[in-house]
Amino acid sequence: MGIGAAFAVLAGLLHAGGAAQGPNNRAQETVINAIKAEGLRSSEAPVLFHTLTDVFGARLTGSPAHLEAARWALERFRRWGLQNPQLEPFEFGRGWELEKLTVEMIAPRYMPLIGYAEAWSPPTAGVLTGAPIYIGDSTAIDIARLDERLRGAIVLTHRQQTEFLRTDRMQPSDGNGPVQTGNPPLPGPSSATPALEMLTRLKAHAAGVALRPGAMEHGTVRVQGNRDTARNEVPSVVLAAEHYNMLVRLVQAGVPVQLRIEVGARFYENDRNSYNVLAEIPGADPVLRDEVVLVGAHLDSWHTATGATDNADGVTAVMEAMRILASVNARPRRTIRVALWAGE
């Protein structure tokens, strides 16, 4: 997180905020110099970024960690003298928090596996230990035949992952053509029975936990989740593709594999709201102050990491920009409002 990012935000804000023109050029220059001095000599960007990533860590929308981070940001806005600081509620759904995760191979040898529970996965019924059942090549009828064998079982639901996500989304700097927004297409895991039907069957047979491969390589696991996952769904863990593929190879070779899996998770259902953090520097121009320059970044992250670049860096840039503007007592003509969104 360079201070350059905060300055880029500030340059945009000053322009859009309509800093004074013409005869007031000197006043404008004074403000700009004060901004540069504050940002370069007294930057709080490193400590803001450290607090978001190292102290709060993952900030899944609806989780206690997200709410704590939101309250912390609100308190900072207050302390910096921003106006109308508030948590703006919106209905999101229930919260979820991972409390424990064990993903281990204990035979034919001991090996901790790289994996992560999907967000909003129900917890497992305690520690599950046993031989995994591979159903990646099973038809729906094959799965139905397994019947009681599936109860409480550890299930390898998909085939080995052979296609990987290897390119980042297109960047504006890649060319002058239109840039597609959103994520690049993710190679999904493959299975003989369509995923939805398979999960329905696993649920009907009360499987213990479903394991599937991720689409990244080299031990990176891309895991998200669905906040509408029902409590009685089968708990779900995504493994690093290399580890998942190894398990499938072992099972297919007839090697007796034993796994030990535990997902500890808690749902938060009392407050179905999540919260955006808002604050502003009111516009000084009586005509223009009803016009709002909105500067935002999403405070929430996924549960599997600290969200350093998704989006703690963006949050740091806009928080630092607001802090600098407040500390140099900038008087923009239009209102500048900061919004740290939840639920990206």
Ligand SMILES: [Zn+2]
């Ligand atoms: Zn994001």
